[in-house]
Amino acid sequence: MEAAQLKAKIISNKQLKCNYWHLEFDSGIIAKNALAGQFIEIKVNNGIDPLLRRPISIHSVSGTKVKLIYEVIGKGTQILSERKPGDFLDVIGPLGNGFEYKWLTKKLDNRKTILVAGGMGVAPLVFLAGKIKFYRPLVLIGARKKEQVLCSQEFKALGCKVVTATDDGSLGFKGRVTDLLKGFLSENQKTGKPEHIYACGPQPMLKAVVQISCENNIASQLSLETHMACGFGACLGCVVSTKSGYKRVCKDGPVFMGKELIW
Ligand SMILES: Cc1cc2nc3c(=O)[nH]c(=O)nc-3n(C[C@H](O)[C@H](O)[C@H](O)COP(=O)(O)OP(=O)(O)OC[C@H]3O[C@@H](n4cnc5c(N)ncnc54)[C@H](O)[C@@H]3O)c2cc1C
Ligand code: FES
Structure with missing residues (x-):
């Protein structure tokens, strides 16, 4: 549209x-x-x-x-x-383009879809969680401190399991949300790996999510929150490098397959 x-x-x-x-x-x-x-x-x-x-x-x-x-x-x-x-x-x-999810396996077990949010990155993931609540996603939320953890009740109300990580340990796991992700993947190796990881947050977090998902052979989609100027594809002020050339976050994104991005 x-x-x-x-x-x-x-x-x-x-x-x-x-x-x-x-x-x-x-x-x-x-x-x-x-x-x-x-x-x-x-x-x-x-x-x-x-x-x-x-x-x-x-x-x-x-x-x-x-x-x-x-x-x-x-x-x-x-x-x-x-x-x-x-x-x-x-x-x-x-x-922009939005997340792809229609091809997720219909009879997916609980918690086989993981949403990883860093800080304000929760914003688009609540909308996504509402669309894929059937899959009962696991949501990992990372923030610097307790006060900056957002939307956990909204995710829970949608049937998601929520686990938080804070840099200062004031809520949940003390450390990075990507360490939580690594821990979850290694603990659940025997019960079958997740099918898909969706993420939004600061760039270093997204880069780590892609690395972890590639190491574990799991597909990932990321929503990038790059600085923008025109916002409709004309100025090239928001380009990112991908395996198929430069792409505009505002027009070709903001959602990209993790493995497509060149950091
Ligand atoms: C696709 C997309 C979706 C977004 N969704 C949300 C959202 O749901 N909620 C939300 O709070 N923000 C979101 N953002 C970021 C938001 O657009 C910026 O925070 C906002 O434009 C800042 O405007 P400002 O005039 O208040 O700050 P400015 O005065 O423009 O900037 C203040 C400071 O913030 C930095 N900054 C500005 N924009 C960004 C950015 N995109 N990433 C990192 N640092 C930035 C500047 O470099 C500067 O240091 C999104 C960005 C994109 C591209
Ligand atoms: S902001 Fe101008 S092309 Fe994306």
């Missing part, structure tokens, strides 16, 4: 905790057509500063509501956090 540009009414825009916010807007078109892993480009205010739209993943949809979660890290997300319910937000979407 072609992306739509529209003015969508903000239903709510609330601080979750720390710098994390949750925004809901009303758009039947985007809600109906969005695929898990796609994103929208938001013009955060009505003026020309900031000029560029900001890409944010579609976190989930419900009826005509589209939900986002975002971290306030700079000018654009700060302005977004100041927008009020009833305001109209200029959005373009849904954009």
Whole structure:
């Protein structure tokens, strides 16, 4: 489906905790057509500063509501956090390709699909978990500290098993989420390896996920959150190197097969 540009009414825009916010807007078109892993480009205010739209993943949809979660890290997300319910937000979407999951084995055992989220990387994976809840995925969430672990209740409500890792050990396993992944794969060698790993998060985490999945001969898909400029394929500001040449994250991604990427 072609992306739509529209003015969508903000239903709510609330601080979750720390710098994390949750925004809901009303758009039947985007809600109906969005695929898990796609994103929208938001013009955060009505003026020309900031000029560029900001890409944010579609976190989930419900009826005509589209939900986002975002971290306030700079000018654009700060302005977004100041927008009020009833305001109209200029959005373009849904954009990008989304995760592939239709070919997962139908009679998959529990926990044979793993979602790995680092920090704000939970955002598109909740939408995906809703689409593949039939497979009862295992979700590994990594964050620097307890306060930055997001969405674990949302994943659990979808029937996922959630295991967390924090760098400082304030919640769950102390260490990297990719160490949790390694541990899970070695513990479960005898019961059969997972079929697929989906991941979103910081680049070093994604690189490690690909390495682990290749070593274990498991397919992986990653959603990349590269810096973007135009957001619709024209400026080449978001290219990544792949085995089939340079690809634009905004147009050819943001989801790529792990084994295709060259780091
Ligand atoms: C496909 C896609 C989906 C995304 N989904 C989400 C989401 O669901 N929730 C969310 O909070 N964020 C998401 N992001 C990241 C989000 O777009 C940026 O955080 C946002 O554009 C920052 O805007 P800003 O004006 O607040 O910060 P800026 O003032 O532009 O930047 C502030 C600081 O953050 C750094 N920065 C900016 N963008 C990124 C980025 N993409 N990756 C790493 N560092 C960055 C800058 O270098 C700078 O140091 C996504 C990005 C992409 C490409
Ligand atoms: S942001 Fe311009 S081509 Fe992707």
